[in-house]
Amino acid sequence: MSKVKKKVKVIKIDIEKCNGCRACEIICSAYHAAPKYSSNNPARSRIRLIRDPIKDIYLPVYAGEYAAAECMGRDIYVIDGREYAECDFCRAACPSRDVFKEPDSGLPLKCDMCEDEKEPLCVKWCLAEALTYEEREEEAEEEVKLDDMEIGLKSLVDKYGFQNLVDSVVRMTQKG
Ligand code: SF4
Numbered sequence: 001m002s003k004v005k006k007k008v009k010v011i012k013i014d015i016e017k018c019n020g021c022r023a024c025e026i027i028c029s030a031y032h033a034a035p036k037y038s039s040n041n042p043a044r045s046r047i048r049l050i051r052d053p054i055k056d057i058y059l060p061v062y063a064g065e066y067a068a069a070e071c072m073g074r075d076i077y078v079i080d081g082r083e084y085a086e087c088d089f090c091r092a093a094c095p096s097r098d099v100f101k102e103p104d105s106g107l108p109l110k111c112d113m114c115e116d117e118k119e120p121l122c123v124k125w126c127l128a129e130a131l132t133y134e135e136r137e138e139e140a141e142e143e144v145k146l147d148d149m150e151i152g153l154k155s156l157v158d159k160y161g162f163q164n165l166v167d168s169v170v171r172m173t174q175k176g
């Protein structure tokens, strides 16, 4: 497989600087509204703030990959004397919670780094400078891009299992 140059986009999170204002959630949901900026709803944001003022916890977390099943083991982090709940640092939309799911459809949400914007909007709107943006180039193996049909098949396999899918196709061809 050939090597290609890949641009890696990184948002650095300094949780000590986060004051819990939630501006990042508001701008992210507004940017991704259809049409753009027509509404805002933190539940549709691809960055969520884990917030517990009594414990002085303000933790911004970005939506990552969708997980079809919830994980069997969980972690508890204690940082600077603050104990975080088991799923606080997790970036996945998974069946065990409602975070990072589009509230109407239930479809998973994922941070897209604001697509064509020069700088992610959550970073721009974070006046406390808890979020900073960095770009770097890395060499990587060329990715094999899945086409639409393969993506659709993969989600069906994830949902129903490979054997059930094969059985359905066999039944369909026998009927046809
Ligand atoms: S905008 Fe910045 S300070 Fe406000 S909640 Fe988001 S990360 Fe925290």
Ligand code: SF4
Binding pocket: 027, 028, 031, 045, 046, 047, 062, 063, 110, 111, 112, 113, 114, 115, 120, 121, 122, 123
């Ligand atoms: S980078 Fe863009 S898409 Fe990702 S969380 Fe921030 S505002 Fe949302």
